[in-house]
Amino acid sequence: MRKTFGIIGSGSWATALTKVLTDNKQKVNWWVRNENNIRHITERRHNPSYLSSVNFDVSLLQMSANVQTVVRNSDIVVIAIPSSFVEQSLGNLKASDWEDKKVVSAVKGILPQKDILLNYYLQQEFDIPLENYFAVLGPCHAEEVAAEKLSYLTFSGVDIPMASTIASHFATDYINTIVNHDILGVQYAAVLKNIYAVGAGIAHGLEYGDNFQSVYIANAADEMAGFLRSFGAEHIVVGEHAGGEDPVTHRKTPNYAASVYLGDLLVTCYSLFSRNRTFGNMIGKGYSVKTAQLEMNMVAEGYNAAKCIYNINRSVQASMPIAETVYRILWEGVKPREGFKKIETVMI
Numbered sequence: 001m002r003k004t005f006g007i008i009g010s011g012s013w014a015t016a017l018t019k020v021l022t023d024n025k026q027k028v029n030w031w032v033r034n035e036n037n038i039r040h041i042t043e044r045r046h047n048p049s050y051l052s053s054v055n056f057d058v059s060l061l062q063m064s065a066n067v068q069t070v071v072r073n074s075d076i077v078v079i080a081i082p083s084s085f086v087e088q089s090l091g092n093l094k095a096s097d098w099e100d101k102k103v104v105s106a107v108k109g110i111l112p113q114k115d116i117l118l119n120y121y122l123q124q125e126f127d128i129p130l131e132n133y134f135a136v137l138g139p140c141h142a143e144e145v146a147a148e149k150l151s152y153l154t155f156s157g158v159d160i161p162m163a164s165t166i167a168s169h170f171a172t173d174y175i176n177t178i179v180n181h182d183i184l185g186v187q188y189a190a191v192l193k194n195i196y197a198v199g200a201g202i203a204h205g206l207e208y209g210d211n212f213q214s215v216y217i218a219n220a221a222d223e224m225a226g227f228l229r230s231f232g233a234e235h236i237v238v239g240e241h242a243g244g245e246d247p248v249t250h251r252k253t254p255n256y257a258a259s260v261y262l263g264d265l266l267v268t269c270y271s272l273f274s275r276n277r278t279f280g281n282m283i284g285k286g287y288s289v290k291t292a293q294l295e296m297n298m299v300a301e302g303y304n305a306a307k308c309i310y311n312i313n314r315s316v317q318a319s320m321p322i323a324e325t326v327y328r329i330l331w332e333g334v335k336p337r338e339g340f341k342k343i344e345t346v347m348i
Contacts, residue, residue, distance in 0.1 A: 004029065006074025008067060008089065010037060012050040013106055014080035016142035020170050022060045030063045031070040038063045051146045068093055076102045076166060079118065082299040083109030086118060095126045103128055104166060105135045108190045109301035110308040117187050131159050134166055135183060137190045138260045139267035148174040154260035155179050156186045178259065185228050186260050192227060192323065193265040194302035195309060196220040197276035199326045200269035202336050205284020217269050219347045220322050221262055227318040276302040283329065284336050306330050321346040
C-alpha cells in the first residue's frame with residue numbers, strides 16, 4: 001500500500017524534500033506555518049521565502065498551518081525544521097497523534113534546550129520507539145537539490161528494510177539513496193560537521209589559506225571519528241566496507257569515509273552554500289555572534305551545536321580540541337585569532 005508522507009517545516013530543506021517527493025508523484029501533507037505562504041504556493045506554485053525557483057504540482061500538496069492535522073493524516077512524518085524550533089513546533093501534539101507513524105528526522109542539529117538528539121526527545125515526550133525512527137542526512141545542500149544536481153542521501157534506521165522502503169520514495173534521477181543502520185552515529189556526525197564548518201568559516205575569515213584548511217578538515221574528521229567511537233560507531237576506517245547490506249540495492253552499507261560522514265563534513269566546510277561556513281566567516285572577519293545571526297536569513301545549526309557537544313563531552317571525555325575551541329569562540333568570547341593559534345598547535 002502506498003504510504004502518505006507529511007513534511008513538517010517550510011524552510012529550504014523542507015522545500016527541497018517536498019520537491020523530491022512530488023517529483024516522484026508522491027502526495028504530500030505539508031505543514032506550512034504561514035497562511036499567506038500557503039496561499040502563495042497554491043496560486044503561484046512556489047515557496048515565496050525559500051528555493052523560489054522550485055515549481056510544484058500543487059495537486060499533490062495538501063498544505064495546512066495546523067501541525068496536528070499534518071501528523072494525523074500521514075503515515076510517514078518527515079521533520080525538517082531547525083533543532084531549536086522542535087519543541088515549540090511539536091509541543092502541542094499528543095502521543096496518540098504519533099501512533100503507528102514512522103518518523104524521519106531531517107533535523108541537522110541537536111535540541112539545545114536539552115542537549116539531546118531528536119529521537120530521544122520523541123521517545124521521552126511521545127513514546128516513539130527507536131524502531132519507528134529514521135534519519136535522512138548526507139552532503140545534500142537544498143540549493144543543489146533545487147537545481148537537480150546529483151546528490152546522495154543516506155537513510156539510517158535500526159529497521160533496515162523499512163529504511164530502504166522510505167528511501168525508495170526519494171530516489172530520482174538527481175538523488176541517489178543509501179541505507180545504513182548507524183542511527184546515532186549519523187546524527188552526531190551531522191551535528192559535529194556543522195561545528196567544524198563554523199570553524200572552517202572562521203579560518204577563512206581570518207585569511208588562512210587552502211593548505212591550512214585541508215589540514216584543519218583532516219584533523220576535524222579524525223576528531224569526529226574519536227567522538228563517534230565513544231558512541232559505538234562501527235567501521236570508521238577509511239576504505240573499510242564491512243557493514244551490512246542494503247536488502248534492496250544489495251550494496252554494502254557505508255563506512256565512516258562514505259558520504260554521510262566524511263562527505264557531509266567536506267561539503268559543509270567548503271561549500272559557499274553552507275550557512276555554517278558563512279556564519280563562521282563573519283565571525284572570523286570580526287562580526288559579533290549577535291550581528292552575524294541578524295545578518296543571516298537562515299539558522300546556522302553549528303552555533304547551538306557547539307555548546308551542546310561541549311556539554312555532552314563532559315561525560316564522554318573524547319579529545320576534541322577543535323570543537324572545544326569553536327565553542328569557546330562562540331560562547332565564551334575567546335578571540336578568533338587567539339583560538340586558532342591554539343588549534344594550530346594541536347593539528348598533525
